[in-house]
Amino acid sequence: MKNFLQHPSRKVFLLTLLFISLTFTHCTDLVEEPKGLLAPESFFKTIPDVEAGLYGAYSQFVSVNLYGRELSILLMLRSDMAAIGDQGTTADRKQVDEFNMNSENPISRNVWNAFFRTISAANTTLRAIPTVSGDQAIKTRLEAEGRFIRAFSYFNLVRLYGDVPYLDSPVESTAQLVGVTRTPVDQIYKTIVDDMLFAKQHLPARHTGDVRNRATSGTAATVLADVYLTLKQFDKAAAEARYVITNAQGLYNYSLERNYQNLFNGALAGSLKEPIFVTDWHNTIADGGVNEDWLISQTRMRGLFDRSLSVVVPTMNVYQSWDARDYRRAVSLEDSVMVNGVKTAITQAARASVKRPHIAKYFRFPGTQSAGDDRRADNDYHIYRYADVLLMAAEAIAESEGVTPEAIGYVNQVRERARFTGTKMKDFPAEVSPTINTASFISLVREERRLELAFEFKRWYDIKRWGILQQVFTGPNALEARKVDPARDYLLPIPLDEIRLNGWTQNPGY
Incomplete structure (x- = not known):
């Protein structure tokens, strides 16, 4: 993989899209035949292959760069409910917490890359679905699942970064990325809504075993309610939430x-x-x-328990005001x-x-921890x-x-x-x-x-x-006092590599 990734004609943005976490592919495939890896017809032959592709997309949500650590920490530290605890932690985390991050912050970059890996895996799987044989109803359901994953990923991206490139097909060559631009947020929201409506219509009400880590029609309706609230389309948000409650x-x-x-x-x-x-x-x-x-390790008390770092810790104001x-x-x-x-x-x-x-x-009730490794706990997020x-x-x-x-x-x-x-x-x-x-x-x-x-x-x-950034961080009842700039701090910076290689305009203030 190293030789391909370092090829001088490749863009960092392309690399973001090529790292597709499919459970049935190997690094050597990318080295020897990159187009073969990306072309859906080369490795999707059956409906189980399509399901495996979706699992690869889902796997990014439980990766260290998303809910496993980076996205979770970013969202908690960016809020007024938690701050850096032990000051010996890394500088990139302090930058997120203190609203002084720059475009080279690795947490922001890792989250960006992981969501685009998820989108790429979903798009590749979606492109493959019409090419495999099998029951059309099952294929439509899998299409709905792929569209849910893509839409949910974009919903997070636009809230974090604003305008981002919108891609709805797999990347099979560098030529496809020439002239790629950031798509306006309002246009992306239209695609998010379209995908979620399709998902709500065609996803099952439950999966085998009633598992909750795969999307259902109820999941799609729930996300739609959140999307409509974010867009201030309150009547539609109420309708979707009522639908979930009724059913x-x-x-x-x-x-x-x-x-x-x-x-x-x-x-x-x-x-x-x-x-x-x-x-x-x-x-x-x-x-x-x-x-x-x-x-577990990021939130548990350093000095009192092994493998505990006190990275994300509520302020005393959070505790005392509760x-x-x-x-x-x-x-x-x-x-x-x-x-x-x-x-x-x-x-x-x-x-x-x-x-x-x-x-x-x-950390309080993690459940079974295999081989004593507290990263293998049972407590779902x-x-x-x-x-x-x-x-x-x-x-x-x-x-x-x-x-x-x-x-x-x-x-x-x-x-x-x-x-x-x-x-x-x-x-x-x-x-x-x-x-x-x-x-x-x-x-x-x-x-x-x-x-x-x-x-x-x-x-x-x-x-x-x-729109309460100043109120919660600088007001008289602030739980965490921070100097914030509403013209800048509602968005994260676009990773610097993307700015340099694609010629995009950076988000204001960075």
Whole structure:
């Protein structure tokens, strides 16, 4: 592979697209016959081959560069809910946290590359589907799955980088990339919606075993609700969220887990009904930099546990402002540890590198850890779960129709679950008042999302779509004080290699 990758006529952007993580290909194929690797007819012969291609695309979501570590860390550090803990961590992470990153930041570059690898794998598989023989209904379903993967990847890319190149076919030669430009965000959103609507229509309601790491029609409708909220098309967002809620218990087998803690217990991951789309760390779709759960080590207390780095740690303001009566705080945060048999506050633990409460969702109940390797845990990450849909519905209804009993009821469902501690019901958080006005209700829903979905990679996207960057980082109630520039900081920089080799204009301020 080395000789091909270093060929002087190749572009870095092309290399991004050529690294396709298909489980049935090898590096030598790329070296000896690059066009053969990329031409779908050369290796897709059957429907199982197509499924393998889709697994290759999905594998990027559980790679170290996306939810395995880099994307997860980026989204948490970019938000106001977590900051760098141990200052001995790498400079690229500090740059993300402090809003002073540049176009050479490797985390941003790795996320960019990984999403384009995913898109390339999806496009290659989509091109192959018409060429294989088999049941047309199955082929249409697989097309819907490939289009979901592509659309979900682009949904993340446009929220992170703004205008990006839109590609809807596999790259089979460098000539295809001559003159490639960044496509305007509004055009990309049209393709995202088209792909998701197709996916909603043609994906199954459930997969074999009711696995949640493959997209279903419910997954597509959930993402559509999120897309429409982002576009401020609140009536459409409400319709999609209502569709999921109406069909939740019957068609899709979705429901709120009774105990909030169970959502973050690896031993229970396979039995949960609340997840809609997850990263499953014990699937078998790929290996080598893939399927490794890094958030245990990134969020656990350095100095108190082996292989623990205290990289992503909430500020004290996050902990202190979170009402102690809220059971979700106890689940989300670890504020004490056992030291010589004595329960000790982390703030008082002499060996703790960072004396602040830590995120507990990923390390407290990881489940089985094969061969003692904590990167092989069972605790899936929730990309979407049913509580998220209830809160999206409440927000969309309030924005398009005003406060209604329906919208209030969705929030109350989430709050009722939060009152159960695993052993008893509490009286906090209280039900929403039926007389609340629209502005206050929308503010309440936003706060409910911050707490209910804490550290689940949602907060930065919410900050961006609500346009509250200055408010949350520089306002009087800022949880994490940062100097931010709204003209620059809603977007990440386009990787410098892409700017140099493609002649694109950089995002403002970088």
